[in-house]
Amino acid sequence: MTNGGSQSVTANCPTVTASNHNLSLTTDGGCTITGGPLLQAATNLGSGTSTPVPSGTVVVLSATPASTHAFGGWTGVDPPVSSNPAMITLDADKSVSLSCPAPAITYTLTVTNSDAALGFGHIKENGGTAFQAASQAFTSIPAGSVISLQAIDSVNWGLSTWMVTPPSALTSGSLTDCTITVTMNANVTVNAGFPDGVAAHCP
Numbered sequence: 001m002t003n004g005g006s007q008s009v010t011a012n013c014p015t016v017t018a019s020n021h022n023l024s025l026t027t028d029g030g031c032t033i034t035g036g037p038l039l040q041a042a043t044n045l046g047s048g049t050s051t052p053v054p055s056g057t058v059v060v061l062s063a064t065p066a067s068t069h070a071f072g073g074w075t076g077v078d079p080p081v082s083s084n085p086a087m088i089t090l091d092a093d094k095s096v097s098l099s100c101p102a103p104a105i106t107y108t109l110t111v112t113n114s115d116a117a118l119g120f121g122h123i124k125e126n127g128g129t130a131f132q133a134a135s136q137a138f139t140s141i142p143a144g145s146v147i148s149l150q151a152i153d154s155v156n157w158g159l160s161t162w163m164v165t166p167p168s169a170l171t172s173g174s175l176t177d178c179t180i181t182v183t184m185n186a187n188v189t190v191n192a193g194f195p196d197g198v199a200a201h202c203p
Helices: none
Strands: 023-027 033-036 057-065 074-076 086-090 094-099 106-112 121-124 134-141 146-152 159-164 170-172 179-183 188-193
Touching: 023 033, 023 057, 057 094, 057 170, 086 094, 179 188
Parallel strands: 023 094, 106 188
Antiparallel strands: 033 057, 057 086, 074 094, 106 134, 121 146, 146 179, 159 188, 170 179
């Protein structure tokens, strides 16, 4: 630099454009996703794509399962996230899937026979062994299962009638037949009566 002269200095400051990223969301239909104000296209939708948001933005995703479904987890997230809500950093375009499966539906079959302990008639599942207790509950039976039940008489202690609750569960046989079937679309209770004096007719 020389004294007495003037110099012009220009600073070159290029404009830096911030990068944006998208977050694509999909679900299996068992829940909805809430993504907050930055994800207007995804808010309360089963699936959608966010508007571009600045790189490094932390997005909070919340899953709301339907009444008959349960939160299953997120996939496509690196590092993995299993919590709900989930915090996801958009350091690149990301595709995230949400699973909210419907749990298996099961029911309980309760079989009662107050005369079982006395040996005055028994109930058994067709092809199985006789139930010895006065009341037995069989849990976790898949919905739609068809159960065949058979009455076994004792001498002078014959089957009088079955009682099935709810009545719609009885899908074959009548209430006086030796064998009936029930379909498990609800919790079901089956009772068989073997009163004294009824002729044995169910071997």
